[in-house]
Amino acid sequence: MRQGEISLAGLLALFSLYLMWKSTELPIGYIRGQGPGGGFWPFWLSVGMLLSCVAIAWNWWRGKTPASVSDEPLMDSFGWRTVLHVGGGVTAFVALISVVSMYGAVALFFVYYLRFLGRHSWALTLAIAIILPIGLFFFFEGAMQISMPQGLPFTQPFFDVMYDIIY
Amino acid sequence: MEALSFLADGVLVALEPLNLVLILIGVTVGLFIGAMPGLGSVNGVAILLPITFLVPPGSAIIFLAAIYYGAMYGGAISSVTMGIPGASTAVATTFDGRPLALQGRASLALVTAALASFVGGTVANILFTLFAPLLATMALSFGPPEIFALMLLAFATFVGLGGDDIPKTIFSICLGLVLATVGFDTISGEPRLVLFDIDGFLRGIGFIVLAIGVYGIGEMLWTIEQTRGEVTTTNPKMTFKGMVADTKEAVRRGWKGTWIGSILGFFVGVLPAAGATPGSLMSYGVAKMVSKNPEEYGKGTPDGVAAPEAANNSASTGSMLPMLTLGIPGSPTTAILLGGMVIWGLTPGPRLFVDQSEFVWGLIGSFYISNIAALFINLAFIPLFVWMLRMPFTILAPLIFVLSIVGGFAASRSMHDLWLIVIFGLSAFFLRKFDYPLAPAVLAIVLGPIAEPTMRQSLLLSSGDPMIFFTRPIAGPITVVAIILILLPAIKLLRRKRSEKTA
Structure with missing residues (x-):
């Protein structure tokens, strides 16, 4: 310290x-x-x-x-690992937004955090990682009329289907 | 009496169907946000600010104020049940709330917190009704030197009253003020401080970006690292009969702390930049100081829960007063509310009470309604909150990160700002590790755009003579008080050294 x-x-x-x-x-x-x-x-x-x-x-x-x-280290190896995994996860989340869209990045971040950091079951992980981004889509794009980043062109079919539901 | 008739009109505005629904939703959302560890009223208001553009400005501020109220009530819940404060304002609540929960008296602690919050809010509302017009009238005679002197006082309060490391507090204030200057010079119109020549900085750095970075990312990382990802929870028993008995005990053993917190909290809350956190800490200290059994504090006494909880609610209302009448936010949350009001085209400050009296009194009326709504909603939801907080932290944490990032983008619509949120968040984590207080920086980024032009206009008025801040009848005393507050820690140090020498 x-x-x-x-x-x-x-x-x-x-x-x-x-x-x-x-x-x-x-x-x-x-x-x-x-x-x-x-x-x-x-x-x-x-x-x-x-x-x-x-x-x-x-x-x-x-x-x-x-x-x-204080002669204590700033953080022990567990602390550094935790910060690296969580801080790194958030950084990767933001980096992925331009590639797989905001909603895709949210889903991947949940899979990473819930499954690999939280060690939750695949069933719970997938349930949250699928339902929450869809809920966020309806809230922001539907109710709030705020367009989130859509990433690279390969995500377009997903957005076409979702926009068909809203409009 | 005039105030009472305005207030009656205001209560009627708050009871309009749209506003009443917004109050009920706002209080409930605020309760949940406040009850989540790592999320406080500041996050709730920051994240939900964009939603308010869907309703008229008057209703929007009522909604945000209701969230603010709800969050103040909710902050105590995770302090008691999980031992980590739902918000910085509920830090002092953990001192006695947590021991009570560990003794299996979580229900007593939660009921005490709810009742104390209600009394605190009510006392503050009455004081607000009586003092707001007075302060507003006084504030009409404020020119640039007076406003700059007030800004100086706001920052001086942080330095003088805060228990934090003084050089680090000053660093934090200066950093926030410098970050506020990024973008364009408002007077000459030239680009200024475009950091590392990155074009994104031409748009400036928004206060929401810093607030979400610091509170949504930095504080969360800090909590995860401190608790090593394992937040321990207790399982308080909740029965109706038990709650009635706890209510009686809370009134009997918590009334003293409640009154101290209610009065002290309001006046600390009114102080620019002080806000609910120092208000609750000071009330806890005073309640302990005047108690006949100070040794009970820290071991689980209802008074120790009541004092900070009454204070943080009272201070929340108190901090609205300088925000509305003078345009100075008393806390990071009111700083965000202030930002919101500016976006809606309302100018907080002396003219607001004259030009937008219906808006102001509608807001004050909504404080009364929100407070009553918050008490009942809180009591009714306590068992549910406890259930929600039993959700593993490994689910809660990613939810908070996602809300921060998605909310951050919704507010600014810029990837540059999202990266800034991440950078601010990671930086805030390391600064926090070394005890740098970050609330002053968040306040400074909001106050900077008010402080700089008023300082430059004042110096232009006086042809560059800084004595203008000392010689004017209102600006002078404020500047002197600010300087005394800044020097207070040094004076205390000198007195202590002198008394050590004589001893």
Whole structure:
């Protein structure tokens, strides 16, 4: 935890510096007759972020926060595995939306989570993975008139059938 | 008396068939959302915001306020039965609610929570009716320097009253404010902070994107990692006779905490940016401080459930006051409500009570109706909620992720924003691991677009002299209070060091 705290502060300080540099694309000073320039507000807030990082590092140096005096690892192997499986699953879910459509990605995500992470039976997994995306389709496309991404062309026959039901 | 006649009109508006149905649906949906671990009123309101475009703005805000009310009631349910708060506002409820459940008194804890929530909501509604017009009249004299001073006060409250790490809180506030500037400079019209030159950032970063990322993905990941995916549940016994006996016991042993929470919660809720979470924590602390048996706290006393529950309901109503009268949200949820109102073409702030009085009083009337509806719906549904919460977490968690992603897309219709939700969610998880508070960032991204133009207009008025924030009669005292609040932690530290030296 101790190493993680200072590494994160360093990373955030670098991000603050990037934001400061990016803010200078617009004037960061006072322009007579116009007030502060467009970059003034984000620039000085980024300076505030950088100073906060310095204060966090100072507290770390003095051992003032729980993380800065903790010798424990950030997460054990179980924790990392869990975060990788769940966080990775959500990332893959979003990546799949452009390929198999929103509803297809929802179904695949349920299969992955319920069957492989939750170890539920195939019957329950398939029931939820089929019924829920269909329910979401009727809710969003039918009731709310919101079109979700339809993925690559091969999903079109499915959408044709579903739209025939709605309209 | 004028307020009473407006209120009567408002109650009639809330009782219109469409609005009444929306209240009943909203409270029920809110109860379920609030009762789900990892989902709170903020998620409910954020996810369901797009649905409200189907009804008129007045009815839409009534629906969202009903969800807010329901979620406040529901937050206690998973705190008691599962030991994990349904929302951050119900964190303090776990302190005594969970021990009561472990003693097989979950029913007492749940009934106490429901009754305390009702009293808290009612007291807050009465205070709201009395104070809202007063504050609204005062607010009419607010110009850019005063509004900016208020924004400063909102952030100062977080720094001064929050128990979190101060530099990390300030970092979070600044980050939210910077993220709010991404897109175009509203005054010069030039592109600004287009991060890594990705065109998607030209559209700016919406508050819903950050809110869903932080609460829907980040908090969920954190809960799964903390509980190692195994959320333990208890099986409270629920019988009608038992509930009647528990009601009597809840009134007898929880009245003190209820009153402390109701009054304190309202005033903390009214403070810009404070909201229901610090309100409930402070009420728990005060109830324990004034109790004759403070040692009972943390071991399962109804007062320890009543104080935070009364407070979070009271504060929820309280936080609506600055949102409606001044345009300043008192909590992340009201921040989202505020965003919704702006989208519907309503401008929260001093003029709202004058220009849209029917809307405002309809909303206040709906608070009364929602509160009564929430009490009865809550009591009736308690056994069902307990059954639902017995659903394995491995089913609940993917449901929440799916709702977050689908809801996020429905709100923005952009894949770029979906990726941002994932990035914010993963970042929020790691920031949370190192105790960075993220609620200030969510608030800041909403307040940023109000704070920046008012600051720039003020400095333009004064030809660049920052003393304008100190010399005006209303802005001056607010700025001074804000600065004192910001310096409060440092003052406390100095006093402690001095007393250590003298000792």
